[in-house]
Amino acid sequence: AMAYGDDGHNLREVLATFKSCLDEKSEILMDPYLAGWKGLVRFLNTMGTIFTFVSKDAVAKIQIMEEFRSGPHKESYRTLQSMVSYEMANNLVDMKKNTERPVSGCRTILRLHRALLWLQLFLEGLRTGGADCKTSVVCTDSYNASLANYHPWIIRKATTIAFCTLPNREAFFENMKVGSNEEAVEMLGEALPHIKKLYDITQELYSQHKLLDLP
Numbered sequence: 689a690m691a692y693g694d695d696g697h698n699l700r701e702v703l704a705t706f707k708s709c710l711d712e713k714s715e716i717l718m719d720p721y722l723a724g725w726k727g728l729v730r731f732l733n734t735m736g737t738i739f740t741f742v743s744k745d746a747v748a749k750i751q752i753m754e755e756f757r758s759g760p761h762k763e764s765y766r767t768l769q770s771m772v773s774y775e776m777a778n779n780l781v782d783m784k785k786n787t788e789r790p791v792s793g794c795r796t797i798l799r800l801h802r803a804l805l806w807l808q809l810f811l812e813g814l815r816t817g818g819a820d821c822k823t824s825v826v827c828t829d830s831y832n833a834s835l836a837n838y839h840p841w842i843i844r845k846a847t848t849i850a851f852c853t854l855p856n857r858e859a860f861f862e863n864m865k866v867g868s869n870e871e872a873v874e875m876l877g878e879a880l881p882h883i884k885k886l887y888d889i890t891q892e893l894y895s896q897h898k899l900l901d902l903p
């Protein structure tokens with residue numbers, strides 16, 4: 689089988705794609721945001737079949753957003769900010785649980801946004817964790833501090849089981865395909881502040897429009 693990274697993709701590039709999301713007005717560009725997620729999914733899928741359960745939902749969410757981005761209102765979905773303006777102005781966002789209205793971009797991006805915090809906390813934990821930290825513990829702690837708060841018991845159970853199959857830190861860094869452990873730690877130190885910034889801007893945008901609890 690082809691090892692991850694052989695096709696020219698590595699986690700450094702994935703994180704750089706997220707970095708390229710911010711335009712000069714601090715708006716978040718949808719296309720690189722989705723491209724970053726696609727890279728993450730490719731990376732997750734190298735972590736074994738159990739993780740495809742975790743990545744499947746991300747894939748479904750990316751697809752929903754790609755349909756908006758190629759549909760009749762594609763220009764309105766150019767940035768996260770323009771998406772929020774457009775969907776709010778046109779009453780396209782379900783504020784309460786209501787199956788009549790189609791799935792909005794706002795609620796879809798909110799799920800990816802919450803997952804991005806998990807990713808950031810997890811990679812930050814690995815970066816600072818030292819050589820013999822347990823990946824599965826770091827991953828579970830990051831999950832419990834973020835995404836788990838929005839998941840029902842059955843999903844929490846399933847994800848926590850998936851985390852137990854994570855490779856150890858050394859193998860995980862190896863799988864990132866960015867060189868030695870030291871280089872991986874250095875790369876994360878450089879890249880993670882950009883992910884954090886992206887997260888903070890989205891959080892602020894959603895908070896301003898009171899969209900943080902979308903069903």
Ligand code: 1PW
Nearest residue numbers: 742743745746799800803806807810835843847
């Ligand atoms: C190695 C670190 C990985 C970070 C990548 C994270 C991928 C995120 C996918 C987590 C999904 C777990 C199972 C799916 C749960 C969905 O119910 C849930 N989706 C998310 C992203 O939280 C909620 O979406 P829904 O059901 O309201 O459409």
